[in-house]
């Protein structure tokens with residue numbers, strides 16, 4: 001049955017999807033949307049999930065009924081607008097792609113006014129119903145929505161269990177670098193640090209074997225870095241008013257969810273970039289930062305240092321920090337004043 005699903009089949013073959021895997025209930029909040037629908041389908045194909053809870057203010061019962069016919073073992077239920085708390089009952093992992101996407105000419109920060117309160121209200125519900133769940137935040141601006149969730153949790157905030165999903169930047173880096181070098185994207189691993197918008201996205205290409213032929217600071221490198229930082233804009237422009245990345249984002253979110261689920265199930269050595277509460281640049285006033293994070297049963301097990309970076313990458317980092325501080329503060333102040 002899984003012959004059409006090579007990535008999942010490999011996972012199964014490694015034994016982590018065996019019947020000894022723990023029962024894991026996952027909720028998607030915003031499941032009726034452009035990301036939510038394909039993400040729900042991909043999570044239905046995830047052997048480490050036993051139960052899927054799909055919530056949206058529009059259309060989730062329909063998406064739930066549809067996805068529930070897929071012939072994998074997990075159960076699926078869609079919940080309408082007035083059943084958020086029921087949707088969160090007993091949930092271990094909550095993935096949140098709820099909120100509006102960009103239109104051409106907008107920055108991610110332009111989404112703040114609409115999405116900040118959506119994310120805050122969903123976080124209020126998760127902190128009440130499933131306070132120990134791992135939270136995977138997709139809604140933009142991620143640099144602000146993740147601090148919003150942390151601030152909403154207040155004393156209940158567990159920094160090990162809150163993740164801004166920056167995986168699409170990693171996915172794009174592999175793909176775009178592969179287009180330049182001719183290497184297979186599947187073989188390329190790029191550590192992307194910082195945040196998730198424009199210049200806060202910092203790909204550490206000097207640490208990637210396949211990027212060694214690029215002259216750091218040269219035109220080709222500069223073009224590639226710019227494409228990685230502004231890859232989201234390419235999609236927004238091509239969709240011409242109909243939204244932003246949905247399919248590649250659903251893929252990226254399912255990839256990150258799988259990494260976390262494998263770690264929760266005891267697999268060791270899973271290290272992926274994610275935007276988390278981080279000590280790395282705390283002294284400079286940056287409370288949240290994306291870097292390589294080692295995942296474990298409790299969520300964040302270890303936050304890795306950046307390692308050796310080139311002078312060109314240091315410049316990118318210097319440009320990232322002030323924007324990141326602004327975005328994080330904006331989220332924290334929103335919760336403090338609401």
Ligand SMILES: NC(=O)C1=CN([C@@H]2O[C@H](COP(=O)(O)OP(=O)(O)OC[C@H]3O[C@@H](n4cnc5c(N)ncnc54)[C@H](O)[C@@H]3O)[C@@H](O)[C@H]2O)C=CC1
Pocket residue numbers: 029030031032033034035036055056057058097098099100101102111115118122137138139140141142165166167168169196243244245246249
């Ligand atoms: N982290 C990342 O790398 C990426 C983040 N995004 C962000 O993801 C978000 C969603 O994007 P799309 O799925 O394309 O948008 P969409 O508009 O297609 O879907 C959003 C869904 O959220 C639902 N929603 C709104 N308020 C809600 C609430 N209070 N509770 C539950 N559901 C609610 C809507 O009904 C809709 O179905 C946007 O903010 C977008 O910017 C998009 C791509 C990549």
Ligand SMILES: O=C([O-])CC(=O)C(=O)O
Pocket residue numbers: 101102108140168231232233235236244245
């Ligand atoms: O560009 C956007 O607004 C959506 C997004 O975060 C991405 O595609 O990276």
